[in-house]
Amino acid sequence: MIENPADAAERHQALARELEEHNHSYYVLDSPSISDREYDRMFRALQDLEDAWPALRTPESPTQRVGGAPLDSLVKFTHPTPMLSLQNSYDEEEIREFDQRVKRFLGEGEGKDLQYVVEPKLDGIAMELIYQEGVLTVGCTRGDGTVGEDVTENVRTIRNVPLRLRRPVPGMLAVRGEVVMTSDGFQRLNTRRLSEGQAAYVNARNATAGTMRNLDPTHAAKAPLRFLAHSTGVHDGLDLESHSGFLATAQDLGFQLAEGITPCGGMDAVVSAIEAIGARRASFNYDIDGAVVKLDEVALQEELGFVSRSPRWAMAFKYPAEQANTRLIAIDVQVGRTGKVTPVARLEPVFVGGVTVTNATLHNAEEVARKDIRPGDTVVVQRAGDVIPQVVEAVVAKRTGTEVPFVFPTVCPECGTDLVRPEAEVDWRCVNESACPAWQRGKLEHWASRGALDIEGLGTKLIAQLLEKRIVSDVADLYTLDGKGDLLSRLERMGEKSVDNLLDGIDHSRQAPLHRILFGLGIRHVGESVAKRIASTLLSWEAIQGATLEELVAVEDVGPKVAQTVIDWFADADHRDLVRRLHDGRVAFPAEDPPPVIAEDAPFMGKQVVVTGTLVEMSRGDAKKAIIAAGGKSPGSVSSKTDLLVAGPGAGSKLAKAQSLGIEVIDEAEFLARLGRA
Secondary structure (H helix, E strand, O other): OOOOHHHHHHHHHHHHHHHHHHHHHHHHHHOOOOHHHHHHHHHHHHHHHHHHHHOOOOOOOHHHHHHHOOOOOOOOEOOOOOOOOOOEOHHHHHHHHHHHHHHHHHHOOOOOOEEEEEEEEEOOOEEEEEEOOOOOEEEEEEEOOOOOEEEEHHHHOOOOOOOOOOOOOOOEEEEEEEEEEEEHHHHHHHHHHOOOOOOOOOOHHHHHHHHHHHOOOOHHHOOOOEEEEEEEEEEEOOOEEEEEHHHHHHHHHHHEOOOOEEEEOOHHHHHHHHHHHOOOHHHHHOOOOEEEEEEEEEEHHHHHHHEEOOEEEEEEEEOOEEEEEEEEEEEEEHHHHHHEEEEEEEEEEEEEEEEEEEEEOOOHHHHHHHHOOOOOOOEEEEEOOOOOOEEEOOOHOOOOOOOOOOOOEEEEOOOOOOOEEEOOOOOOOOOOOOOHHHHHHHHHHHHHHHOOOOOOOOOHHHHHHHOOOOOOOHHHHHHHOOHHHHHHOOOOOHHHHHHHHHHHHHHHOOOOHHHHHHHHOOOOOOOOOHHHHHHHOOHHHHHHHOOOOOHHHOOOOOHHHHHHHHHHHHHHHHHHHHHHHHHOOOOOOOOOOOOOOOOOOOOOOOOOEEEOOOOOOOOHHHHHHHHHHOEEEOOOOOOOOOEEEEEOOOOHHHHHHHHHHHHEEEEEHHHHHHHHHH
């Protein structure tokens, strides 16, 4: 028994370090270094030591991988920088067009071969891991790209995630990647669930999503999960010149990468790499649904920048969807939150693309007629982009002669109102916005959704009950439920805690940002990104609802069609009354913060200022913020467009490159002087 605190700390450090090395060998390198029995003996020794000396039990200890006490709920976490999505392509021509766009934007000749990296596109759950001074502090889901959910306790249980980086990295480092479930582990998990009388998971991705959002971390600890790194967000302590350089650094820090990552010079090599990954797709021990092509040089990435919610320097390639045949039982029609009427195929269950499919969209009446799809047909089904089920075609040769063409309805199946098809549109619509049950369900579901007001506890089944019992009729009625706990508790599966969670979620939504409210109202053509653009430009609700066509068209990404839709929405008396009732329900409609006014003579106005090395008076992240506040931009790499390099001790390749290009270099003291902080 160790009695000296210093001896206990030394023994704890040695055991923890050795266990993490064995974890890395087993889960990352796939090369076990000791027997399971010996590992268990060492692990128990560490647990006993921490029981005797509780102060030694830190968050990065290997013992924390077994899962702690259940959480009450998941909390929101704002990403230090947004996690963007990728544009998709589906054939070689689109990938080559992507390369041509990149070259045109950079002013490069068509004959030049750019350097790319091709890697498998993982079909799991996007995750950002944040390290402070080399220690894991936060694991966060992607969410809407700006705000995700803090699932740190579940992330700690994933065996190949380094709880402490294998070498020191100062400041903040955000490593992004995908949490996946191994294919063989998924099969074992489902076998166990069935033996315990539980339903099997439909696919590995759903199992991963459910496990990572489970409030009890012991579930994640038992699941065969892996984190595969693919990119970085904030990286204060790293100088990165290329994406391939980041991948090598990530491995050095202890992260596992996907198999099959290939550096490529030019598009011919890129296409070959995509084909090679596709050819071995079935051999991966986790699901992939495509390949990702990324421009390698970081300086060029920063020069290209972003469009809407996607980088210009990367493109996803989606492999052709798996197909299967089944029988079309019937064609139903559904009415959405904007009155759109969509035909839906009801299918005999068929397993395709890793899931069992029973329904598939048929898009619109013209699509059904064009494909001549009839109830009773044998049809070809696929998952478009390996996500959305769709009916490709009817197998006409298998018809018996009893199948008859589908006749699209002329009235709304929910309220009986005559359907209309607006000029220049293909969709039929119900126009009974105020009274159609389908409209009301859809509006409430959209208002409560994660990208809009994100009301915890307000799901599809509860919304149906609230409407059926006439407790609410629209979104404004949600803000009259205070004090109606007794009424809510009589609903199915609504105990006291569920009622409290619902009312808390509704109350929290009263302070939702302006752009979420605008998106949540479900105005046609106003998606998340457009709502953000409008709110950040016009700043207040009063300005938005009173905006002219010219003012709206002046907003980035808003054209005349979208602008007129917004104006028409606010011109409707029922909509204005809805907004008034939301105000009465204490929905805050908070104004957006105006962008800071930067003086024309600001010290770095219009300049690109790169920071490298170690600064004493501030972190590199704070230095970049100061540059932006002083009118400049602060890319992560040196290029011919760089105006100034701020170099602290330890500056390396960026300093050498700046000197070779004749770029002005200053130290931290001069930087602070120019900011007026000396």
